[in-house]
Amino acid sequence: MAGDNAWLEALGVRHPIFAAPMAGGPSTPELVAAVSDAGGLGFLGVGYLSPEDTRATIRRVRALTDAPFGVNVFIPEEPKGDARHAVIAMKTWLREWVDDPAVAAEIDAIDPRFPTFAEFEAQMNVILEERVPVLSFTFGCPEADTIGRWKESGACVIGTATTPEEAVALERAGCDAVVAQGYEAGGHRGSFLPIDETRRIGTMALVPQVVDRVRIPVIAAGGIMDGRGIVACLALGAVAVQMGTSFLVTDESGAHPAYKRAVMEWRDRGTALTRSFSGRHARGIRNAFIEAVDREEMDIPPYPLQNTLTQPIRRRAAAEGDAERMSLWAGQGYPMAKSMPAAERVRELVQQMERVKSLLR
Ligand SMILES: Cc1cc2nc3c(=O)[nH]c(=O)nc-3n(C[C@H](O)[C@H](O)[C@H](O)COP(=O)(O)O)c2cc1C
Incomplete structure (x- = not known):
């Protein structure tokens, strides 16, 4: 879908493929740079990093690429x-x-x-000082004033929702876009409003509901492992997809070798x-x-x-x-994961998308 999405074009991203932020090791600066250079959007997950390490990691990405990239933080939870x-x-x-x-x-x-709010503020100050192009967050919904301040740094601000209500709350708070994270997704759920088990919604059902409820762009996440999944999510109204597990086993991912072996x-x-x-x-x-x-x-x-x-x-x-x-x-899609260099993965996904789209014509 390269070339026909104004929002992605404005971000300087050629393909509707975001490598999910994966805090705790997998999203290395090398992975982020490889995905962004290949025309997707690489994402750093800095949720577990100190302010100093956050700054060093952002600078390392900048040393590796001139392409746009994202940084993702965890909103601290109330004790x-x-x-x-x-x-x-x-x-x-x-x-x-x-x-x-x-x-x-x-x-x-x-x-x-529990981490203090001051610790989070210190990390956020670094990220704002570094003027990152895209800033996403998970586990919460900050006040509109806070999101407004983040946007003033020039960042495109993206929240994470696991229900249509959460997506509406994020839009109201001023987010530029929202990740709709389905039940299939690997890693932590970004939920921040109380829900019971019956409200855990799969990607196929969640994405169109979110698309219908908000006016901001929606990025689909959860169980998307190849071109078929990407085209399906674009058909549901998403502007892009955010894939974690698919990039977890790429060469540049910092996941432990035993972890990668288990996935494979x-x-x-x-x-x-x-x-x-x-x-x-x-x-x-x-x-x-x-x-x-x-x-x-x-x-x-x-x-x-x-x-x-x-x-x-x-x-x-x-x-x-x-x-x-x-x-x-x-x-849930991990048995479809393929190990290869990240740039090759992006190129393969784009080819698969084109093939699927030609079948649908
Ligand atoms: C190893 C791993 C770490 C993750 N860490 C983060 C994170 O730091 N921040 C975040 O917003 N999402 C994180 N996620 C969730 C992803 O953003 C995304 O929702 C998920 O990977 C999509 O599902 P998939 O793994 O089936 O592609 C993580 C996912 C994985 C697999």
Whole structure:
């Protein structure tokens, strides 16, 4: 669909393909630059980075490419109730489960806390100073004043919605565009309004509802793995797609080799939507850790407290290359993932789109 989308053209993006921001390692500056240079939009996920590392990472992308790119942040969550009992119980369970005195001692020493708003502000100040072309966020909906300030930096501001109501709230708050993230999506769900399980909507049903409810451009996300999926989402009214899992196994992705191997080889495991690793619902390939926590039906401390508590386990798993204890975030389409250089992936997706469109003529 290159060339017939004014919004993308204004951003300087040739193809309706965004590589999803993937915080925690996968979205390296090299991946971002490769996708943007190939005519898509590469995205840095800086959700877990300090202000200093955020600045260094943005500058590294700029050293690699002149093409536009995006930066994605996590909106901090309000502390939810008193989590002390859940934290104590979880620590006890995790210590026993790991069955390793050194990791158990690390877990013991943790006093998890919610990040402060001041910490987020410090990171945002860096991003605004760096004048990034595209700024997206997930896990919340800031006040209109805040979004207005971000837009004054020149950034195109994009929010994340998992329901039509969330998309409407983001439009009202002043977002320039919205990502409609379906149930299939890998990684954390961006939900910020209370919903029950029956309102978890798949991409095919969510995208047209969001397109009908808002006037801003809609970017489809969740389970899109090839040209067929992209053309389907454009037919539903999206201006572009945001693909995470598809870029997770590209050469430039910083995902751990054991994680990439699991995506490529554990094709029949399936995924789970789980709070086990972080305290927030996220979709990943089923492994021993998810099975163990979900079987217990424990009171899991809220995000990001659980995320902090499970860090020693994930760190040790990374050191040992043990995918059974890593968070293997991936969408429901992961068995279709193909490993190759990211630029080649973009070119292949564009060719597939053209082929599908010619079949539809
Ligand atoms: C490993 C991984 C990490 C992710 N990290 C982020 C993130 O930092 N910020 C964000 O907005 N979305 C994040 N997502 C969600 C993506 O933006 C997107 O919604 C999702 O990848 C789409 O589904 P797919 O994986 O099936 O393509 C992540 C997804 C994955 C797979």
